[in-house]
Amino acid sequence: MRFATDTGGTFTDLVVEDDDGTITLHKAPTTPSDPVAGVLDALRVAADARGLTLAGMLARGDSFIHGTTHAINAIIQGRTARTALIVTTGHRDMLLFREGGRTEPFNHAHAYPQPYVPRALTFEVPERIMAGGHVVTALDEAATAQVLDAIARADVEAIAVALLWSTVNPVHENRIGEMIAARFPDMPYSLSHSVNPTLREFRRASSAAIDASLKPLMGAYLGSLEARLADAGFAGRVMVLTSAGGMVDAREVAAQPISAINSGPSMAPVAGRHYARREGGFDSAIIADTGGTTYDISIIADGRVAMTRDLWIGEPYRGHLAGYPSVEVKSVGAGGGSIARVDASGLLHVGPQSAGAMPGPVCYQRGGTLPTVTDACVVLGYLDPDFFLGGKMKLDALGARRAIEAHIAAPLGVSLEEAAWSIVDLATEAMVQAIQDLVVNQGIDPARAVLIGGGGAAGLNSTFIARRLGCPRLLIPETGAAMSAAGAMMSDITAEFAATVYSNTARFDSDAVSASVAGLAARAEDFIARSGRPGGTQFIAEARYEGQAWEIDVPLPKADFSSPGAIAEFRARFEAEHLRLFTIVDPASEIELIGLRARVQCSARDGESDFKLMMEQTDASPRGSRSVYFAGAGRVETPVWRLDALAPDRMFDGPALIESDFTTIVVDPAARFWRSAPGAILIEERPL
Known part of the structure; x- marks a missing residue:
């Protein structure tokens, strides 16, 4: 038995693979203050579904795969270790000068970005190696010892070392590493030639600084994860997903935590590539993973997952450049929890602020008071308040209506349905623009690509996104509600x-x-x-x-x-x-x-690479209907299908709602759809 989890901003997704190759999906709310607690909660949900105790289920497992945003969240929130940086004499401002480039060259309202390590914690050592690798100035060890004394007085928790041309000849960086280990036996440190042996010194120094600053935090987090899983009864191998679209042992990530900055989102394209090939042999695909907080986009080009070494934390040129090889993922603040508001000028905005897991959308009844995309979908009839997460969570439809009426409809002077649709429509437009930016950079023609929707909220507006992009087909995989966790199983x-x-x-x-x-x-x-x-x-x-x-x-x-x-x-x-x-x-x-x-x-697993989602077969007929609002059509009585009940390879016309325990797929009147034999939903425009 194998387990794969992806800790998102709102929900923690879990995929469990049994020994016969069948998989099941499970979800539990994320606990932002203690992400491991959300993981254990999701495991308990899976154990309960099997009629087992948590310890009894975990005892059957041989591997646990974990995707986490713990590292990148720590950087964004400023919770990383206080770090010193050692550089070659004369290059103290390496992180300050950067590589050039500005998002808005003539907008001087933005302050010049601060370096990841402040100048006061950047120290110079006399040494110089040239581009050919030969030593011009030998490392002055006496001066280096004095620098380490100064670092000791600076009360830092980690040290990064980035010397010129260390990728060609690392002899001086290695010697400084030995001196750090001797002077500070328990101090984590990172050497740039080992972390990211790239030609450019800024990104190499930035990588080393970020890596060192994460070591205390990620070492403690992953140690806690392994210990708490062991206490709960798991004795197998703990693996962590990396930014490059694979996984390694948790201890290796603790030793080089920069490798896990883009941990969870990097798995969606791994799963997307699999489904694109299986459901039509597409070599080009746009993978969109819609969560509660962000909308993550990645690309498959010529059958390859698009990669980048320009991984920015925060806005490009204004944030921090990790510079580490990563699956190229573009994230925008447009998810189910994105907050809608009307500004003083009477303009509607959706995101990037998010209600997150706590307090969440108004309809979650956890204290949220501001309307979100999820609240709008409740008002439009897309979501069934009594069948959210398969009925495990009841939604407050009246609360959602009141919030949108007070905060959006009344200020804009429009009806409740028009206000709710405007929220969804604006979120959809933000998603479309983000996709277009990425596909242009990768040379992808959307008209020749399949759009793959993943994440619990993917089905709510992906039909509209595909139409605006001109994609001929939309694919919602059977594991789409837990796309990244499913990708972890395939990685x-x-x-x-x-x-x-x-x-x-x-x-x-x-x-x-x-x-x-x-x-x-x-x-x-x-x-x-x-x-x-x-x-x-x-x-x-x-x-x-x-x-x-x-x-x-x-x-x-x-x-x-x-x-x-x-x-x-x-x-x-x-x-x-x-x-x-x-x-x-x-x-x-x-x-x-x-x-x-x-x-x-x-290869991380034996046997075939495909997976079979366990589904309960029900009667092949709609489970009722619901009044749903569609732009241009108004309220339409719409049949509601259970995903399990759809007969494979049979064409149906929209409008329709397709529900499972983890997601709802909205098919508007202009589209048609069918279910493939493995269980994926495919949607395309209905011929005129």
């Missing part, structure tokens, strides 16, 4: 290793590049051996045209640079990727290779 044990190596196609240094490939391959093989699972390695080149400022990732079927023919193939692959992203190539320019990465994947 592999992964790691990524990187090396900085420079060469140019005009005078390619095959020996140096091949040596880097061999070193990465050895590290990958060592990881596979330690994982105890079968695995493979894919190499990725970081390359650019000569003179370009930024490089792109070029996947390589094999990392062979040993002959002119192999180098010509590398050029062809680079130009194909450049053409896909930017629609142009420049055959006259040489290509610079600036780094290599090896991505390792080890």
Whole structure:
């Protein structure tokens, strides 16, 4: 038996896989002050559904996979450790200067962003290594010892080290690490060449600083998770999801917590890729995971999950750059808990403020007083107040109506239904704009992609989103209400290793590049051996045209640079990727290779990769009808289907509501839908 959890802002999702491959979904409210409590609550729900005690169910488990936003929330809320940064003499302002770039170049109302580590906690040591790796100025150990004395007086909880060109020659960073360990035996520290061996010093320093600042917090959190699971009866392996779309042992994440900043959201595209292939063979997909707090978007392009090394915490250029390889996920503050308000000018706004898990939407009856998207969906008839979470939670429809009437309808001078629809419509528009920004960057045509809706609130407006984008088909997987947790079940044990190596196609240094490939391959093989699972390695080149400022990732079927023919193939692959992203190539320019990465994947489970959701089959007829408001049609009496009851591969016309214990899917009058044999709902526009 295997367990996978994803701790969201409002609910904690749990997927349980039994030994026969069948899976079940469960949800429990997240406990923001103690996320592990929400995990244990979800496990108790699953145990109760099986007629077992929590200890009895956990004793059957061999692995527990955990996705968490604990790390990124700590950064956003300023709860990380007080951290010192050690840099090369003359580069104390590395985090202050950044890499340039502004979201709004001529908007001077925004203050210049503060560095992640303040200047007062940034210390210089005399040393210098050049780009070729040779030492110009040896590390002054006496001066370094004095710096460590100053750090001791600064009362810090962690130390980061980021020296120039340490990715080429880490000898000085390693020596400082030894001195830190000797001077502060219990002090966590991070060395930039180990955390993120990238060419650019700002993002390397930023990665090291963020990683070090998270070590005390994440070490305690993951230690508590393992201890409390063990106390509850679990004796298996605890794994944590990483930003790169895989998982590793919890202890490895505690040792390098920056790897888990985008932990939970990175799994939605893993699940999305699986369902896109299964339900129509789509190589391009837009995955939208709608939670209570955020709307997370990711992309599948040519069958590959889109990745990025520009992972920002907060707004781009105004927040902090993690710079760590991650699944590219764009988040906007538009979820079920997004708060609607009318400003002094009479304009309606939805989000980014969220009611979250506490107090939550007004209809949750937990003290919320401001209307949200969920409240609007209750007023429109999309949600059944008596069947939320399968009837486990009753919604206050009257409270939702009163809140929208007082805060939205009355100030705007419109009817209650018009106000509720305007809330949903504005949230939908924010989601559409966020998707369009991302698909343009990835060179994806929505008309050739499938939109995959995940998250408990995905079904409420995904039909409207697909139509505005021009996507020919909307797919709501049978596990869509717990998309990230389902993706965790499908994910592999992964790691990524990187090396900085420079060469140019005009005078390619095959020996140096091949040596880097061999070193990465050895590290990958060592990881596979330690994982105890079968695995493979894919190499990725970081390359650019000569003179370009930024490089792109070029996947390589094999990392062979040993002959002119192999180098010509590398050029062809680079130009194909450049053409896909930017629609142009420049055959006259040489290509610079600036780094290599090896991505390792080890299978985490035995048997087939598909899963079968356990469903209770019921009578194949609607379970009644409900009055539902649709824009342009007004109130329409709409049949309500139980998802389990839909006959597979039979076409139905909208309008319709499709309900399960975890989600509601809204199909408007202009659409039609059917259920696939495995249980996914597919929706497309009805032919005229």
